[in-house]
Amino acid sequence: MIELEGLTKRFGAKTAVDHLSFQVRPGVITGFLGPNGAGKSTTMRMMLDLDNPTSGTVRIDGKHYRELDEPLKYIGALLDAKAMHGGRSAYNNLLCLAQSNRIPERRVGEVLDMVGLTPVAKKKSKGFSLGMGQRLGIASALLGDPEILMFDEPVNGLDPEGIHWIRNLMKALAAEGRTIFVSSHLMSEMALTADHLIVIGQGKLLADTSMADFIQQNSRSYVRLRSPQQERLRDVLHANGFIAVEAGSGSLEVDGTTTEKLGELAAEHAIVLHELSSQRASLEEAFMQMTAGAVEYHAHGTDVHGGAPAPGPQWGKTSQGA
């Protein structure tokens, strides 16, 4: 269990993390989501006592990080795949970490085996690919067989096979009752792995919710219709109180109803349908809308939100979505 209370970090006039309070519970995968520059890495560094908070506290099983006797046995972290000395072999990189926490040397071989790096154990980590570096970082996190695991953007730069491997690894680790805290800026990735979701933007908490609730609240469902008699269909829908929005390629979209209702309505009026399907807006879209007001660096000229007004920070918690 990790508890954050009013965690704040200021760099000069800029507030990177702003009164962040949440809990990371054991046995589930908690996704830590936010756009680039939202303060995810800063928060994680403060959790590991690498950065000093301006105010607020982080407790790991009730203790401050510096009070942990042999921290690698409580908490393993992958912060940055390249946080190893490139001139040292993978084995020795792990060995010096193991020795500092009195972890038996055979454990080094075990974790290398677990991440599939045994064949290159004696090679310098400088020559490792991004994926291999990521695996080495994960091996170092697993070294103390810890109860809590923290991964900062673990799938960054990985090939599909590597991404699949990390997902399954995280699920297996959570199933053993471990606390998994994983950051990402990809909503789609989180939707596949996380059970619980913490969203931040510009250092502020935007949502602290279960994945199921998040999906339910934020994925807009609508019905898509396509018909050769589009004008008539539109009139009929309008006459029955549905608002049909014209979408691309001659289709219509209707919110807040079911395919059954619209199918029956079309049959009643003998309108030919070429398509009648139930659609869900992607979570990625929901996430982008939620953080729209809190994105640090905007690209100009590309309106990804389709002109939707930026909702307030409490958007995800209360409203029912667009």
Place this chain on the structure above:
Amino acid sequence: MTAPAPHHAPAPHSYVSPIPVRRANLGDALASEWTKIRSVRSTLWTLGVMILLMLVIGLGVAAIAASSEAPMGDESALGFGFFGMLPASICVITLGVLTIASEYGTGMIRTTLTACPSRARVLTAKAIVFFLLVFTVTTVVAAIVGAGQVALVDTAASPSASDWLRATVGAGAYLAMLGLLSLALGTLIRHSAGAITVMIGLLLLPLVAALFMFSEALKSVQEWLFTYAIPSQMISLYAAQPPFGENGPSGWEPLLIMTGVAGVALAGAFALLNNRDV
């Protein structure tokens, strides 16, 4: 879209590491730092080059002196060790800086400090491992070079026991202390090239500057620099008589001075490392 599992309640049990947890101590940090320093090639290179320079220059200068057969008064042949020690100190400076700054350069420092959150312990372990390694190697090499020099040059006075001690243990300890100063500076600056440059400047520039202080007004500054610049301190360590007159350092004093300077720098490094964001 996958259907999410309805998770709300935390899992009934939480995982506990099967590896027993004890209180980590300095011994563990020392083992870790020893693995680190012996497993990178820069250690081998810097110490290898250092040994080579001490041997080749120390014995080479002695061989030239032997062939000239000029009388040396009451100075012993051990003094020629200085000429190897000066370039060797650049190797020690490099290794000292790299011991910590390479961790900043690679990002390893974050991994190191998550594994051992007591920053004082990490720096202490690094300092002890580095000091013992450099002290042992330089002392042994200085003894070999000294024996060679005394055997080669028969016109020089034969060194006393205290001359021997200063030229071996003294030289080893002086270089190791200079290395600790470099390590402290590497901690403060966190950048290998920057810290090495500053250290080499500190080593050589005062003497170079003093060479060009022709003005009478700067006479006292020039004298002070000539007496206390690091190379001057090294010569004083070897000399049987104080080479810069009664006021300059003599005997073991250069080592005391360097220990004091390294101590102050290390104290600063401890303070800053403890309070700074990594």
